[in-house]
Amino acid sequence: MSNLLNYAIPGIPFGCIYALVAVGLVLTYRSSGVFNLAFGAQAYISAAVFYDTAGTHHWPTWAAFVVAVFVVGPAVGFVFDRAIFRYLRTASATVKLVAALGLLVGLPALIQAAWFGTKAKLRPPAVGPTPEHFYRWLSYGIDSNQVAVVVATVLVVVGLGFLFRSTAFGLRMRAVVESPRLLQLNGVNAERVATSAWVLSSVLAALAGVLLAPLYARVDSTNFTVLMVAAIAAAVFGRLRSLPLTLLGGIVLGVGQEVLTKYLPLGNLLVKGFRPSVPFILLFALLLFWPGLRKPDVTDPLAGVNPPPPPLAASLRDERLERLNRVMFPTFIVVFLAASLFALPSFWLFLVTQAIVMSVIFLSYTVIVGMAGQISLCQATFAGVGAFTTAQLATNHGVPVLIAMVAGALVAALVGVVVALPALRLGGLYLALATFAFALMVDNLVFPQTWAGNGQTGVSVPRPQLGPVDFTANRAFFLLALAVFAVSAFAVIFVRRGTTGQRLAAIRGSEVAAETIGIDPKRAKIVAFALSAALAGLGGALLASLQGTVSSDSFNYFYSLFWLVLVVTTGVRTVEGAVNAGFALVFVPELLHHLPGRWANLEFVLFGFGAINYAKHPEGAVEFGKRRSIERVVNWNKRREQRRPSPPGSVPPAPDEQREEVRA
Template identity: 45%
Template sequence: MEHLLGFAIPGIPYGCTYAIVAVGLVLTYQATGVFNFAFGAQAYTSAFVFTKLVQNDGFPVWLAFLAAVVVLAPLLGLAFDRFLFRKIPSTNTTAKLVTGLALFVGVPALLPVLFGNQNLYASPSIVFNPDTVYFRVLGNPINGIDLATVVVTAAVLVALVALMRFTNLGLQMRGAVESRRLVELDGVNAGSVVATAWAVSSLMAGLAGVLLAPVYGQLQAQDYATLLVGAFAAAAWATLRSMPLAALVGILTGVADTVLQGYLPSSSTLSSAVLPSLPFIVLMAALLLVPGLRRLDDATDPLASVDPPPPPTTATSRAPQLSRIIQVAWYVLLGAFVISMLSWMPKTWESVFNSGLAFSTIFLSITLITGMGGQLSLSQATLAGVGAFTAAQLASHLGLDMLAGAVAGAVLAAAVAVVLALASLRLKGLGLALMTVAAALFFDNSIFTQRSITATSSGQALNIRTSWIGLGVLDPNGHALFVVEMLVLVLCVAGVLLVRSGTIGRYLTAMRGSETAAAGIGINLTWQRILIFALSGTVAGIGGTMLALQQQTVDALQFNYQLSLAFVVIVVTTGVSTVEGAIQAGIGFAVIEQLLSYLPARFGGNSLAFVLFAAGALTYAAHPEGILEFQKRRWTLRFEHLLFPGHDPNLAFATPNGTPTTADGSDPSILSSPGRVREPRSPTGSQQRGTAPSVLSDALAGAGLAGRHGNGPSTHAGRRDSEPSIRDESTQPAETDAASTNVHPQRSDDDRR
């Protein structure tokens, strides 16, 4: 028992590091409705600024604390709210997640761009002296860092619980989370309430960041990111509702970690494989066992219908002539690209484009699972890694051609994806995102760290050898790699297009629209989900092998969880629902990285690429079709105005019977400006008043029932007889609430090409 307590006591301050972050996550979720992936980035930013001010600029600790935590942290939160999250409809979980991910990727990458690459060590403690042992518990010394962590966690927990439960502000925050617009109708300044919530939660993040900085020897964003994801488990067990429970689970996770470390032999497989992944295993267990996590996305904003549906893709609305011109231009560009790659392209750029083709293949897997399947998976780089390691190991051990190994790798990646799909069958939205990121972290910490997987049998790194490949793919004077990657990409694109245009594509579209209704008409949701995960895993696995071939090595860092998050951010920037979006993302990412390498290191090098794409992804809330797609539509309209002045994009949505709809898919006759009287058209084009009445009137008139209802016998004969005939349009009430006609505003973009 004494041994157990001896191991457990050090786990309490360690667990408090999870606890304080978990409490911050729950607070942000409860107060803003956002599961804040950026919490770790905010904490790191405050810690970075605090340490820099103290160590590099000679600020006193209290002044640096004021600047980094009391001023900067809330300002950051207010900026996130004002410029990003405020624009996201409360029901759009995907937009919130993507925006959080963009901040998760972009903010830490921005700091080296702003301040240059700096190595900061030994951050000062804000409360107690880190070097002083204040007392001992069962022989365990409690130093200033431990004491500060425990005391601040307890103080913060009490203060926040009191804020949320016992203050009017807390009540208003909880109301605003459900629907800002609804509480505004009650006279609450919802914008101010939510901004306050962001300021408070960001203050928490800053406080946690500065408090935990001395725990780490060197200040690194990755430590905060890992801590954040570890804290997800505690927040998940509390179903993102109870701050005390989140704190308790966080502390227990820390205690379990130190106890297991104490009892397990350090050389055992359990110790090397399971312990590093303990928080992620706890997270997966929560997602599997806690029913409340399956309903996280069920909350609906009663006023969600006032949000307009997103617009259709450019390809569905542009003039046919322009479509033909663009199609020809693409073929010309493709031909020129292939000829250039096979003739004059410098080797450096040939390598860049080959890399881009490999990334494009991986990104196609995101198009499949997110764009088509509507599932946000944050483990695509991991699946790519499974494919790459499998192909390389088969080549290393069995001498199997890596191209053949790519098929085996794809099959194994698909199998892993299927297991992931089965484990997350009841999850969606945030729950699924957390499950996939936990799986990615599990692979990072427990699978991709095993030498038997990441090295040859002789213990050497998995550097791709020419003998493993054949076909002269790695011949530096040849172009075989380009040809292979191009062919693989074309095959994958054809496969994705085939799936999208097939019955499965329709089923997936139905599932994205309404899972409830899709099941209600006989679609097997489980099967469809497993299928799309398997297809996505297959493509990711193939792409991973192609990336390994291009980079001539397979390394765990090429496929870590942070890249999975970054991949989603990149593809979202260009357009997650289109095949061309994936290709543009892949080529664009490789080209931008190369271009940025020409800049002085002062500008942050490759970090700037992530900053740029993260900035692009931050526009997801305003342009869920992707900022690139949005710009394409904008410029297409300008060109059409110049080249085809007679073309009306609205007519692209005209129905065969003459009822035009607007470019955003809405019926102009129904969706008039707010406050204006709507005069919807009947299917035959004649104007009527009222919306549904026109439908039913025409239906029944056509069916010969109108007369019966208007004039025939009725259950309420007297009342019915006194009612006007259905055809008597002049007596029908006009509707004025244009917004109420949008039944499902959250329409994901669908490229119908």
């Protein structure tokens, strides 16, 4: 028993940190409607400032603490709110989640690259008195850092509980999530309330970051992932509402993890993978089985005043432009094909092929996010399933590669259904989190196995052969990839135009109304998941065959996040968006690579701009640009027609021209 307690007590401070981050998540969610996955990144910034000032520059601890927690933390929150989230006040939860994801993906890399560079990592200084003070009670010991963490957490939870329940400010923060506009109508400056909420929650992030730093020997990205997932699990335990339950959830998780780590046998690969996956498994299980998780159906009563979403650029018609397009598009395709086949050096042809293959994977986002409106954070996992299935079948079981690829896509579709089936009950944010947990679980438990991804060693996939046609040569493989892409793209377009696409559009518009005309939303979403997973799996299999070998690192959870943000930024509703994302993914780093060294971080800066641009144009940069340029041409044509001397008795410009402009 005392043994158990000895294991359990060191878990408490960890649990408190989990709880602190979780409370921050709940607070941001309740006060801004954003499930701020970038919370960890914010914590990281303040931890970094704390290191740098107290550790490297030998500031006094209190000064470093004040600067990191009460200056840098809120400043970061303020900037986030002003630059991104204020444009998203009335946006859907999906859009907000993606924006936060963009920050999660882009920030740590940016900070590390811009700030620390190659500087050696220091052991972070402690918050409490140095040297650490040990307190003993009976036979249990706890040091001053740990006490500081526990005390701070309890203070924060009590303080926030009071703020939310018993103050006018807390009430406003709760109201601003429901409808910022209604709050405005009641004479409250909703903007200021929302910004304050961001600043407040950012102080929490900063505090968590600084307190966390001394607990780990050093703060690396793995720790942060575990921290974030554990915090998410604690927040889910509190149903994204209850602060006491969240606190309890965090502590139970922290203690449970420590105890489990001590008692689990050291053994085979599965157990080795199991230990770090405990929070992931727990999060997944919580999402599936924790009662009381309901679809967050916060609908703004003033949503009716929102302008309708802009029509797809394709629905704007201009005769002249269409005629031009009919000539230009085939010309472009022919030139592209000819250039790729005959002119491009092998290296660049390889890159083009890779971009096309990535476009196939990205089409899976067009289906699940663009059409079904569901956020999936495990598309890379589906791609991995496709790739590894193909590899195992082709290399170890002698199945022809092309058939193995199809099998890979089918297995991925099956996995997609298996993931979607239980998680669809929840939808929205919870579905996104469940797919996130699933991706992490597969990363740790399945992909390292020899029968799957074979860990970092990876597996090899030969190039396919079809009768006399050998796709080993890069040019032949390029054609194969292009064919697969063409088939996939047409499939996506047909499905979007067809019954399935319409059903999904209806469900996105109003799930209840769709049900009352006899549409089964569950089935429609499962179909979408299956199709999307199949496309990802197919793309993954192609990618594996293109590269020759793939390892579990090629498809880890991070890619799911990164790809999602990328595709959504370029445009998730159209095939062009997916293609642009594919080419951007391959060629932007390649081109930046040729720039002088100090531009090396440009990639991340671009990414940041992408996130901001996305906040303003959630339909995607490509779609936005396309619509704007078509509108320009249309307007230009009209102006030119107007300038022409009009024959006597001619009609003034049609009224529907004006409507067109209003819509724009």
